[in-house]
Amino acid sequence: MRKKARKFDEIFEIPVELSTNEPKLTITGFERLLIENYKGILEYQEYFVRVNTHIGIININGFNLNLEEMTSDDLLVTGKIEGIDFEEVSDEAEA
């Protein structure tokens, strides 16, 4: 089913982040990180932000991290970002 859907999306050139629930990360410079399609914030510290998404968890390390903009879809993290890493959750776990 899923593979067929992907093909459909490919033919009609529908962006991946729209057709699936995958998050889209946009990093501008080293100090602005925009996360679209996120689920919620698991942890927020000045030096560490843990963001939950549909396919896993995004960990952001840095200093003076602020959540500058927050809507139900977008999250803009600013501050000195040192590293980003991901914790993938398997399909079964998500379901």
Add this chain to the structure above:
Amino acid sequence: MKSNKLLEYVTGYVDIVIEGYYIEQFINICNTRQINLWNIKKENSIKVFASIQISDFRKLKQICKKTKCKIKIQNKKGLPFIIKKYKKRKFFFLFLLLIVLTIIILSNFIWNIEIEGETDIPKEEILELVKSEGLEIGKLKRTIDTKEIINKIRLERDDISWVGIEIEGTNATIKLVKADEKPEIINDSEYCSIVADKNAMILKVSAQNGTPLVKEGDIVTNGDIIVAGWMEGKYTGKQYVHAQAEVQAKVWYTTTEKVYLKETEKVETGQTENSYSVKINNFQINLPKSLPKFQKYDTIEENKKLKLFSNFYLPLELVKYTYKEYEEIQLIHSIEEAKQIGIDRAKESLQEEIDGKEILDKQVKVRTETDYIEVEVTYEVKENIGIKEKIVF
């Protein structure tokens, strides 16, 4: 990235401090309930700064209870708060509005009329004329049709050859060009006589055309015909012509000057004092300042129309009075001196008439009274007289 700074400012927002242990939970609940937070900044593990729309702020209370957080307002920002603050100063804004309105309304009227151009026509006369056509101080600008006024002025006055009316701001400028008073030009084909325009004694008449009616030595008065515009022949009868002649005559110009033997002359001491007053239309307010301390002084009035920008005249006038102190110095002339002074003054006042003409004679009559002398000066001048006058049948 939905919200933008300007919109936030217009709708108003508050900076809040959230204190509690379950801040992540708090933020997530806000998110699911579509409450926008921004500028979220962690101070320490239990304290977070954030900004929130005013309309959303009330919804926070419930969430606070759930997550056991405390909320404090730190700062109120945006237009709604400013408006609220200035609501107490209603009158200030009311007057501000009033002032702006009055300026807008006043700018629709004419508040100053200037007359430009060198003319002998008195300003009052022009203002009167213009007023009758609808241009006067205090008139609505829209109702003034300058073209119509210009046309009417030109129809009414022969001595104005060109009129321009410019309305700039609240200022109307009337520009005038005086028409040269030209003697009526009479065509060569028309019949005319030559008529004396001054009282004079004829010296010489050389008529090229026409019949001279005067001889040398005759005295003519203003309006007398010197050369008639007709010829009388034995056989031809009376035939009208275009008279042409050169008439030389003696003309007398007389003036009388009174010279006091004791004259006082004003000498300015150089001391001045100023006082000011404000004039609104015709209502004058004197700014507090007593009259000057001088015993004898001249008052010089200087009016200044107040204006905004370059050509927005207000119906306000600032009047500056300058008092100049002077001293009187007694001058005592001898009769001889007084006579000379009288002659000089007479010459000055007749300068215009005798200038450039041949002076044949000068007579001075002096009448001495107890404290003054009267000097009568008569200049005898040789000049051409006579103007053409159309013969009207």
